[in-house]
Amino acid sequence: MSDVSGSELRALMARVPSVEKVMASxxxxxxVSGYGRTQVLNALRDALDAWRLRAQSADAEGNPPLGALDSAQLQATVEAALRGRNESRLRSVFNLTGTVLHTNLGRALLPDESVRAVMTALTQPANLEFDLATGKRGDRDDLIDELICELTGAEAATVVNNNAAxxxxxxxxLAAKKEVVVSRGELVEIxxxxxxxxxxxxxxxKLREVGTTNRTHLKDYDEAINARTALLMKVHASNYAISGFTKEAGLAEIAPLAHARGLAVAVDLGSGTLVDLSEWGLPREPTVRETVEAGADIVxxxxxxxxxxxxxxxIVGRRDLIAKIKKHPLKRALRVGKLTLAALEPVLQLYRAPxxxxxxxxxxxxxxxxxxEIHSAAQRVQLVLQQALGARYTVAAEPMFSQIGSGALPVDVLPSHGLVVRMADGKRGGRHLLALEKQLRExxxxxxxxxxxxxxxxxxRCLEAADEAQLIAQLTAQYQGK
Incomplete structure (x- = not known):
């Protein structure tokens, strides 16, 4: 490659090979074999346009001119562009935030049984809405509603794409153009x-607020009921807690009142659980079955x-109410697809063997x-990370606290261990820590x-054995590349 003078620029650009000649090289x-002709052609044109623009800019501004177009560099530029364009935007990451159900990182990780079921549903036709017994069209809810009812004690069930839906x-x-009575202390934001x-x-x-932020009594619900009331509603405050001078009318009080007045009670449990988590040393949450047995008509x-x-x-509850919900036009807009059902059924089946x-x-x-267990993992990773980061930083294995996440049990924490990276000179990290955090993200x-x-x-906490081995290998490669 040799530099050319500004006067030779036009002649240089004229000698750039045609797009078709490059494509045929x-x-x-x-x-072309890997990415297809259309993608390669577009990327090549972009690369050539960018080279011409740089050449013209250099000549106009009096800067040193570009050298002649290098075919190897052109090929590398196009390949890099194609690789970047075709890389998935949804990428696997190491969740070392301490939040297990991290909303921004995809929340729950599925068990192997669900992964296998999804793979089958992806690659083979399935009886999504086909009744194998009758040979006629079926209801996709039939695939799992019996199982859900078994686990919750409800009469009927249906599934949509998320709890907000x-x-x-x-x-x-159940309440269009009518009033729904809710405690002011339960008007949550997620x-x-x-x-x-x-x-x-x-x-x-129409929302009918009753009580105050910290105290709501049964009489508040009773006095709010009128001819326009459709539902009494309880919203589980799963993403915050109020302490101190508080009072809450529980479901066991509200349900008899509602039923005596000919009304239904709906309960939004948010991050509902099917089992008593305290059996595993975790904070207790009301289960769906307990909520149904306490008198909730819809959960x-x-x-x-x-x-x-x-x-x-x-959505689980009374058969007549679930039937009404399933007939609503929004149900079709909010229904789930075969992949969700394929993943959900194996998870529910696991609860049969608590x-x-x-x-x-x-x-x-x-x-x-x-x-x-987490401390042992921290000790194994600590040395590798220290070597990868070098002398500018110190890496220490220290105790810390994880959280469940996604609005579940927000004030409860889980004892954990992890790695703490600080500046070796004892100064505040500032931009250096931000740069390191960015480096790890990249x-x-x-x-x-x-x-x-x-x-x-x-x-x-979320770094299990297979991920730990991959993280160590990745950090080791980083260290050896220095």
């Missing part, structure tokens, strides 16, 4: 500024939080990992931690 044959559909079907009053408005129902809850399944919203749940259900296994498999108290913190 031996260097581009593997690209479950609440929206329930209110639209992620993305999604608020109970807003969803009630979108459903066409809504998530599939991808404490349940440990795919994103879904489950004594094996902590071993088989990924979410519960991560939540119940012992601090000692690795082949991004490492996601959090910066707090002038340190980068990597909680290893």
């Amino acid at each position: 031996a260097e581009f044959a593997p690209l 479950a609440v929206l559909l329930t209110l639209s079907a 992620g993305g500024a999604f608020r109970i009053p807003d969803i009630m408005s979108r459903a066409g129902a 809504t809850f998530s599939g991808d939080k404490l349940l440990g399944g795919p994103q879904a919203g489950l 004594e094996k749940l902590a071993e088989r259900l990924t979410t519960l296994r991560l939540l119940t990992r012992s601090a000692d 690795m082949a498999r991004p490492v996601i931690g959090r910066i707090a108290d002038d340190a980068l913190r990597l909680d290893l």
Whole structure:
């Protein structure tokens, strides 16, 4: 390659080979074979346009001119562009945030049984809405509603794409143009500024607030009931807690009142669970079965939080109310596809053997990992990370606290261990820690931690054996590449 003067620029550009000649060259044959002619052609034109623009800019501004077009460099540029264009935007990451059900990182991880079921549904036709017994069209809810009812004690069930949709559909079907009585202390907001009053408005129902933020009595519900009342509603405050001078009218009080007045009670459990988590040393949450047995006529809850399944919203309750909900036009818009049903059924089946749940259900296994087990992992990773980062930083294995996440049990924490990265000179990290955090995010498999108290913190609760081996290999490669 040799530099040319500005006066020779036009002649240089004229000697650039035609697009068709480049496409037909031996260097581009593997690209065309791998990515297809259309993609390669577009990427090549972009690369040539960019080269011409740089050449013209250099000549106009009096800068040193570009050298003659290098065919090898052109091929490398096009290949890099194609690789970047075809890389999936949805990437696997290491969740070292300390939040098990991290909303931004996909919440619950599915067990192997679900993964296999989804693969089958992806690659083979399935009886999604086909009744194998009668040979006629079926209802996709039939695939799992019997199982859901078995586990919850409800009369009937249906599934939509998330719990917000479950609440929206329930209110639209049962309370449109009527009033729904809710305690002021239960008007929650979840992620993305999604608020109970807003969803009630979108459903066409009128919110009737009762009580105060911290105290609501049974008489408040009683006095609010009128001819326009459709439902009494309880919303489980799963993403916040009020303490101090408080009073809450429980479901066991509200349900008899509602039924005596000819009304139904709907309960939004949010991150509902099917088992008593205290059996595994976790904070206790009301189960769906307990809620049904306490008198709830409709219960809504998530599939991808404490349940440990795919994103879904489950609605269980009285048969007549579920039938009305399923007939509503919104049900078709909010229904789930075959992949969600394929993933959900194996998760629900795991609950038939609760004594094996902590071993088989990924979410519960991560939540119940012992601090000692995580500490051992931290010690194994600490040396490798220290070598990879070099002398500018110190890496220490220290105790820390994980959280469940996704609005589940927000004030409860889980003893854990992890790695804490600080500046070796003892100074505040500032931009250096931010740069390191960015560097980790840009690795082949991004490492996601959090910066707090002038340190980068990597909680290893969610780093199981296979992921630990991959992380160590990735860090080792980083260290050897220095």
